[in-house]
Each structure stands twice: as structure tokens, then as C-alpha cells.
Amino acid sequence: MSHGPSASGGALVKAGAHGHDVPHEPVFVGETAARLETLIERYPNRQAALLPALWMLQEARGWVSEAGMVEVAQQLALTPAYVKGVVTFYTMYHQHPVGKYFIQVCTTSPCHVCGAEDVVKAFLEQTGCGELGVTSDDGKFTVIEVECLGACGFATPVMVNSDFLESITPNRVAEVLARYP
Amino acid sequence: MGYPHQPHPRENTVLSRYFGDAEARSVDGWKSRGGYKALQSALQMDPLAVVNVVKDSGLRGRGGAGFPTGLKWSFMKLGDGKPHYLCCNADESEPGTFKDREIMRWTPHALVEGVAIGAYAIGAETAYIYIRGEFTEPLAIMEQAVADARAAGIIGKNAMGSGKTIDVWVHKGAGAYICGEETALMNSLEGKRGNPRIKPPFPAVSGLFGMPTTINNVETLAAVPHILNHGAEWYKKLSRPDNPKSTGTKLWSVCGNVQRPGNYEVEMGFPFGEFLHDLCGGALPGRKLKAVIPGGSSVPIITIAEAEAGVMDYEGMVACGTMLGSAGCIVFDDAQSMPRQIARLARFYAHESCAQCTQCREGTAWTTKILERMVAGDGTMEDFDTLLSIADNMTGKTICVLSDSCAVPVVSGIQRFRHEFEALIKRTTIHVVPQVIA
Numbered sequence: 001m002s003h004g005p006s007a008s009g010g011a012l013v014k015a016g017a018h019g020h021d022v023p024h025e026p027v028f029v030g031e032t033a034a035r036l037e038t039l040i041e042r043y044p045n046r047q048a049a050l051l052p053a054l055w056m057l058q059e060a061r062g063w064v065s066e067a068g069m070v071e072v073a074q075q076l077a078l079t080p081a082y083v084k085g086v087v088t089f090y091t092m093y094h095q096h097p098v099g100k101y102f103i104q105v106c107t108t109s110p111c112h113v114c115g116a117e118d119v120v121k122a123f124l125e126q127t128g129c130g131e132l133g134v135t136s137d138d139g140k141f142t143v144i145e146v147e148c149l150g151a152c153g154f155a156t157p158v159m160v161n162s163d164f165l166e167s168i169t170p171n172r173v174a175e176v177l178a179r180y181p
Numbered sequence: 182m183g184y185p186h187q188p189h190p191r192e193n194t195v196l197s198r199y200f201g202d203a204e205a206r207s208v209d210g211w212k213s214r215g216g217y218k219a220l221q222s223a224l225q226m227d228p229l230a231v232v233n234v235v236k237d238s239g240l241r242g243r244g245g246a247g248f249p250t251g252l253k254w255s256f257m258k259l260g261d262g263k264p265h266y267l268c269c270n271a272d273e274s275e276p277g278t279f280k281d282r283e284i285m286r287w288t289p290h291a292l293v294e295g296v297a298i299g300a301y302a303i304g305a306e307t308a309y310i311y312i313r314g315e316f317t318e319p320l321a322i323m324e325q326a327v328a329d330a331r332a333a334g335i336i337g338k339n340a341m342g343s344g345k346t347i348d349v350w351v352h353k354g355a356g357a358y359i360c361g362e363e364t365a366l367m368n369s370l371e372g373k374r375g376n377p378r379i380k381p382p383f384p385a386v387s388g389l390f391g392m393p394t395t396i397n398n399v400e401t402l403a404a405v406p407h408i409l410n411h412g413a414e415w416y417k418k419l420s421r422p423d424n425p426k427s428t429g430t431k432l433w434s435v436c437g438n439v440q441r442p443g444n445y446e447v448e449m450g451f452p453f454g455e456f457l458h459d460l461c462g463g464a465l466p467g468r469k470l471k472a473v474i475p476g477g478s479s480v481p482i483i484t485i486a487e488a489e490a491g492v493m494d495y496e497g498m499v500a501c502g503t504m505l506g507s508a509g510c511i512v513f514d515d516a517q518s519m520p521r522q523i524a525r526l527a528r529f530y531a532h533e534s535c536a537q538c539t540q541c542r543e544g545t546a547w548t549t550k551i552l553e554r555m556v557a558g559d560g561t562m563e564d565f566d567t568l569l570s571i572a573d574n575m576t577g578k579t580i581c582v583l584s585d586s587c588a589v590p591v592v593s594g595i596q597r598f599r600h601e602f603e604a605l606i607k608r609t610t611i612h613v614v615p616q617v618i619a
Contacts, residue, residue, distance in 0.1 A: 042307075047371065047372040050373075051369065055314075086374055089357065089374040089535075090375070092356035093356075108529050109522055110277050112525050113438055113513060113517055147532050147533060148276040150278065150316065151279050152277050152279050152436035153436045153443050153444065154442075155436065162317040163317070164317050
């Protein structure tokens with residue numbers, strides 16, 4: 001969530017040119033469509049399945065495109081504008097394509113006092129990203145700072161896609177990156 | 182226990198006894214450790230009797246507000262013909278707090294059992310466990326536990342052969358601190374933006390999908406089976422004798438500048454000084470502890486001297502100038518610049534403001550800008566008045582307390598560490614030990 005004159009920044013992924021002109025292939029067909037229908041049964045209405053449906057979209061395509069939002073809207077009998085309003089509220093839906101490995105480094109106070117800023121620096125240098133929210137030239141990495149990951153006793157926690165890594169220090173960054181070819 | 186450390190002899194591990202024991206994660210593993218006995222007996226009791234046991238135990242909400250759990254449950258009118266819902270708040274995102282994560286990672290069935298008992302007590306056939314999206318491992322473990330419990334007939338259409346329906350579902354969040362606020366969580370679960378709602382109506386009247394709803398924290402629900410197994414009297418005794426208002430054991434997450442960060446479970450009323458210096462190992466070599474935020478980032482910052490004199494329960498924390506909150510204890514040592522840390526906290530709240538209320542949207546942003554300017558060395562003495570005036574306008578004037586939570590570290594920080602701010606303004610050197618990064 002970033003709004004108006006907010007002092008926040010850095011966490012946003014910068015729009016890249018690639019990916020936007022690729023035609024959208026429907027996600028909710030066959031088995032995936034059936035899975036969504038089963039999931040909807042957990043709730044008294046279709047709208048409640050919006051967050052799960054957006055997760056399914058992102059898992060299939062790597063990000064949540066405008067065309068993807070239109071498809072989700074159709075599935076759940078919502079308007080595309082409504083869906084976009086929800087997508088833009090949450091930080092975990094990528095509104096632009098990101099690197100093959102999306103790296104989130106926690107920098108909130110508990111990690112900040114344990115040196116998280118240096119972990120961020122090490123990731124930016126060693127991935128070649130150079131800047132927060134920018135995808136490396138080889139398309140492999142995007143690094144962002146993230147607010148509290150809820151593992152404060154294991155400073156600094158880092159997420160690489162859905163992998164949750166604990167107690168990362170600057171000198172462990174090379175070893176971490178080696179796991180993601 | 183102080184996971185990942187060995188349990189300390191002064192801990193009383195009720196909730197954390199099986200942290201680190203992967204075999205406790207399965208249905209059979211949980212049953213062989215005494216699991217699901219409490220649910221079995223609860224299902225043979227009258228729902229009101231279950232509510233009364235919890236009421237008598239003195240259990241209070243572990244998510245931050247400390248509201249009596251049994252009383253909250255008693256607000257649900259049984260037999261009103263409406264569907265009731267139970268929400269489990271597993272959106273743990275309060276900086277400093279990481280206890281619910283460990284409960285879900287190691288003892289997922291403790292939570293399933295607590296949720297099922299809670300649902301039965303409030304007349305809900307459906308319960309949702311809302312877990313923050315970043316908790317990928319707890320999400321996978323809880324999904325598995327719920328599926329296994331359903332396959333074993335523990336939950337579902339005929340829970341443990343009782344004829345009662347108790348459906349439990351895991352719902353994954355998508356990144357928003359504010360969704361830990363109960364009404365924002367319900368909006369998020371309904372497929373909406375996570376904006377908090379104006380209260381009243383309170384959730385027990387009109388909550389999830391407009392129906393009567395109870396929302397409880399993970400640790401609160403995980404404590405319920407133990408209370409049913411051992412009785413309200415046993416639970417009440419886990420406290421200091423002169424304070425019956427705080428009962429039971431409490432998980433404290435400890436992070437920041439201590440030798441042994443981790444989760445520790447102690448009885449209510451434990452001495453805070455001993456806790457910090459003995460259980461948590463005290464300061465790192467060559468350093469001294471300076472300040473503590475004992476209850477997650479939304480409670481007042483206190484000095485180490487205030488903390489050392491404190492007692493770890495709801496009332497004890499108030500007596501030493503702060504609050505128990507979610508018991509996410511952030512420790513700062515003498516290498517830390519407090520203005521810098523307070524600015525970082527303000528930035529967190531600015532990022533997480535849902536932006537519905539002007540006081541919060543503007544206040545969190547301007548507070549951050551001013552503090553960051555002060556940290557950069559461009560502060561003036563007038564900034565104190567400006568910050569305190571903004572803080573005043575942010576307190577008690579918004580739909581939820583995120584705004585108040587941003588004002589809290591600013592006001593308490595200026596009260597106790599004004600000299601550090603003044604040193605920045607006057608560009609005088611204060612003694613801050615350079616930080617060494619391993």
C-alpha cells in the first residue's frame with residue numbers, strides 16, 4: 001500500500017517494458033477452473049474467493065496483469081475495476097512482471113537494529129540489480145525491501161519467491177544466491 | 182521454550198512444549214501427546230458450559246487488546262437462526278511478534294483443536310484461519326493439518342461423531358499489516374480491500390458476511406484445549422498471587438539486541454529484569470541494553486531501567502509505562518540511535534496505513550518525513566512541538582488504532598530519549614557505539 005504523499009517508497013516494483021504486450025491466455029480453464037469452483041464452496045458468496053483466485057492467477061502467470069484481472073472479475077461476477085481496486089491494496093500481487101527470483105528482505109525495526117540494511121546492500125550488489133524494485137538485466141532477480149515478515153527473532157528473514165529464509169547476514173548472501181540458478 | 186534454544190528451567194512450556202518436535206505435527210502425533218481430548222469432551226458439553234470454563238479461567242486475548250475471551254464468546258447469541266462465524270487471526274504482522282508462526286509451524290493441531298472448540302462454543306459451523314501471505318511454511322503446515330483433521334473425521338460434517346458440523350478453512354492473505362485489525366481482516370476475507378470498519382456494529386452483531394462473528398488470535402485459541410483439559414482453576418494459578426486479572430502462560434517473542442532471541446513461555450507475573458538478562462541472555466558482549474518495546478511496535482518504548490523493574494502481565498506492563506500488547510519484545514542496546522529507530526517505526530506505519538482516515542494517511546507520512554529529516558541532521562527545536570501536535574491529532578480520532586500506534590513510539594520516544602534528538606539538532610556527539618555486523 002502506497003498512497004498520496006506517503007513517505008514510504010522503495011517497495012514498489014518498477015514497471016518493465018517486457019511482458020505487457022503478451023496476449024493473456026485464460027488461466028481458469030479445465031482443472032484450474034474446477035479447483036476455483038471447489039474453493040468458492042467454502043464461502044457463502046463468490047466474491048470471498050477473490051484473494052485466492054488472484055493467488056491462482058499469479059501462481060500460473062507470475063504476475064497479475066490487467067487482462068488477468070478481467071478474467072478473475074468474470075469468474076467471480078465482479079467488475080474489473082473492483083478487482084483492480086483490491087489488487088492494488090495488497091503488496092504481494094505483482095502488477096508488473098518480476099525477475100525469476102523475487103527477493104524480499106525485511107528491514108523493519110527488529111531487523112534494522114540487527115543490520116538488515118547491509119543485507120539489502122549485499123543482495124543489490126550481488127544480483128546485479130543495483131536498485132530496489134529493478135529487475136536484473138538477465139531477468140533473474142528483483143530485490144525489494146519488505147515490511148515486517150514476522151520472524152523478528154531470526155533477523156534478517158528473506159523471502160525468495162515462496163522460500164522463507166532465516167538469519168541471513170551479508171556474508172551468507174552469496175551462498176543464498178547460489179541456490180537460485 | 183526459547184525456540185530455537187533449549188527450554189530454560191524458569192519457563193513453563195504449556196503451549197510451546199512441542200516446538201521443534203516435528204512428530205507433533207501429525208494427527209496421530211498430536212493425539213499421542215494428549216491432543217483432541219479437549220475437543221472430544223467439549224463436544225459432549227453444553228456450548229455455554231464451554232464458554233463458562235474459558236470465562237472462569239481468566240484467559241484474555243493474546244493478539245494485543247487483552248479482551249477477556251470467554252466474555253467475547255458470550256456475546257454470541259446462540260439459537261438466533263443466523264449463521265455464526267469464527268475467525269482465527271493468524272495475520273501476525275506486529276513488528277517484534279513471531280509467536281503465532283511457531284505455534285502453527287510446530288503444533289498446527291493445537292490450533293485446529295482450539296478453533297474447533299471455539300466454533301462449537303459460539304455456535305459456528307464455519308471457521309476461517311486467516312494467515313498472512315508471507316507465512317508460506319505455516320500456511321502449508323496448517324493446510325495439511327486441516328486436511329488431515331478432516332480426513333480423520335475430527336472436523337467436518339460430523340465432527341468426532343458428535344453430529345455437529347465444524348468446517349475449518351485456511352485463507353491466505355496477500356500482504357497488508359492492517360489486515361491484522363479484526364474488521365479489516367473480515368473485509369479482506371470477504372474479498373475486499375482491507376479497510377477497517379467503523380464500530381459499532383461490533384463483530385458479534387454484524388461481522389463476517391454481515392453475520393455474528395467472533396475473532397480470536399492464534400495463541401488465544403491454542404490455549405483453550407489446555408484450559409478444558411486441566412480446568413479453569415489450574416489456569417488461574419499460573420499468575421502472580423496478587424493479580425487475578427492476568428492468568429495463564431504467555432509466549433513472549435524476543436528480538437533485537439539480545440544474546441538469545443526467540444520465543445519464551447512464562448507464567449503471567451514473571452519478573453521482566455530476570456527475563457531479559459537471564460532467559461534472553463542479556464546484552465551482546467561489550468554492549469549495554471538501553472530501551473525495550475515489550476508488546477510489539479505499537480506500545481510505548483520504555484528505558485531498560487523501567488523494564489528491569491517491570492512485571493510481565495497486562496497490569497504490570499501498564500505500571501511500568503507501557504502495555505503487554507502482543508508480547509513482541511524488541512530490545513535496543515547502546516549501539517542504537519533511538520531517533521533513527523523511531524523514524525524507522527514511523528516509516529513502517531506510513532507504509533501500512535490503509536489511507537481511509539486523513540489523520541492517519543497524512544499524519545504517518547508527515548511524522549516520517551520530519552523524523553527522517555531530523556535523523557539526517559536537519560532538525561530544529563520546533564520539530565518537537567510539530568511532532569507532538571501531529572501525534573495528538575493522530576490519537577483517538579480514527580477508525581482503527583494504526584494511527585495511534587504510529588504516535589505511540591514518537592511520544593514515548595521523545596519523552597524518554599529527547600536528549601538524543603537534541604544532540605542531532607545541535608550536532609553534538611552522543612555516545613553511540615559503532616555497530617558491528619557479523
